[in-house]
Amino acid sequence: MRYSDAVIALTGCYPQASPDEAAKLTDADIIAGTKDRSGIPALVEECLADRHRIVSISPYIKGEPFEPIVCSRFDDNTRAFVKIQDGCDQFCSYCMIPFARGRCRSKPIEIVRREIADIAANGKKEIVLTGINLAFYGREFGYDMADAAKVCSETEGIERIRLGSLEPEMMSEDMLMRLAAIPQFCPQFHLSLQSGCDRTLRAMNRKYTAEEYYQLTERIRRIFPDCSFTTDVMVGFPQETDEDFAESAAFVKKIGFAKVHVFRYSRRHGTRADKMDGQVPENVKTVRWQKMTAAAGECREKYLASLVGKTVPVLFERENSTEFHHGYAPDYTLIKISRKNPEKSLRNRIISVIIESSSSDDCFGRPEHLSY
Ligand code: SF4
Known part of the structure; x- marks a missing residue:
């Protein structure tokens, strides 16, 4: 050993x-x-x-504050993930998180400000604000996620701000408008869906209907015309029928997600869903997973094809052998451009790229200006 x-x-x-x-x-x-x-x-x-x-191991007590863990060393990635919220009060019927992470609590905004300043001083241009239930950020202090994003935007050197996974029911119009006023805000919305079927959503104890989710995406599209939507979808939840599943798959296509993480439901001891009748057999889950993955793939391909001809700012992150520079557009599409000079790196630079073609997973383009 x-x-x-x-x-x-x-x-x-x-x-x-x-x-x-x-x-x-x-x-x-x-x-x-x-x-x-x-x-x-x-x-x-x-x-x-x-x-x-x-x-x-000590149990969580309701009302205890966020435990800030300050980072003093940084890796060489171009993007920094900053956790600003922990815990959850939602108690979805399949989820252990409220038991494993305690109740909702937030990192005080002054700590966020100091942390972002440190990150910027270490050369990072992009911040991703994360949390277990990020949309609840700041509730106990009277501020919200848009205030945290604003604090990031006021830090010199920060050129991009993204949000991690969001629960749809907390995205108010006012918060969206304040996010839209932040020039560095990247309009990629990872709105957790779980199912596009109302019957399944109710059984999951999710707090929205498919129609409410759809209306939210329409509102976001009006405010952020170049936005993309990504999500998580679960298949094979207890009592999900073939019809429920078909409804969910049709809804995924209706939204036109840029990317979907598809999961098979897996039982978690101690949750309500674990005790429900009508557990779906594994072979049925696998078939549904394959079908949902195919539907998600179709959406992705269509979304990427719709970007061809657009010009987007790309933050380059890495080089792939001698062939390509890899980077991400504000909507989190992976963009590749050819490497003219195998010695040269574009890492951590933002360059305007004209998208010329797309594949099933990324886009390919050329720099808008010849000198880059
Ligand atoms: S799925 Fe998300 S919202 Fe639901 S209980 Fe778990 S962490 Fe909370």
Whole structure:
């Protein structure tokens, strides 16, 4: 064994949600939950001092504040993910998150401001604001996600601001308008759908109907004409019939998503959905997954083809061998351009690109200006 004296720590949602089960896993020296993560280095020190096993999992208490973990070292990616919100109060019937991450809480905006300044000082141009239920950001303080995005936009050096996954029911018109007023805001909306069938949405305890979701996308399209929509969709939820599934697949096509992550429902012990009758057999889930993936692929291809002829600013992230520079447009489409000079890197530069063609997964273009 290469590192026989290594300390192994098991942490995250599993030990937090199932502490007794996790505590029995004797291969781990430290078992910690999702709470008090900033204390993990101290637990490692303690364990190294006299090699004893430590189980440190404390339950979340309603109303406790966000635990800010400040990053002091940065990798060389062009994009930084900044977690500003944790926990969830929604209790969707299939989900363990409210048990594993506690209730909604937010990182105070002044901490966000300092963190973004550090990130910008380290040369990063793009920020992605993330959270478990990001659309609830700031509720306890009287501000919201658009305020956090504004703080990012006021930081010198930040040229792009994105949002992570969003729950559709909290996207108010006022918040959208304030986001639209931020020049660096990238109009890619990852609106978690889960199902396009109302019967399934109700069984999932989601708080919107398919029609409400559709109306939201229409409103966003009016405010952000160049926006894209991405989402997550689950197939094979308990009691989902062939008709429910067909309704969900048709809805995915109706929205015309740029990208869909398709999941098969998997049971989570302790959730309401786990106890429901009518669990869908695995072979049926697989067939539905294949069909939904095909529908999502069709949408993606169509969306990418619709971009041909447009000129978009691309933030380049990496080179692929000697052939291509890879970067992303504001709507999060992957754009490639040919490498004229194999020695030259465009990393972390924003260049205007005319899109000339598309494939099933990306677009290909040429720089608008010859000197780049
Ligand atoms: S699926 Fe999302 S909104 Fe629903 S309970 Fe889980 S984290 Fe909350």
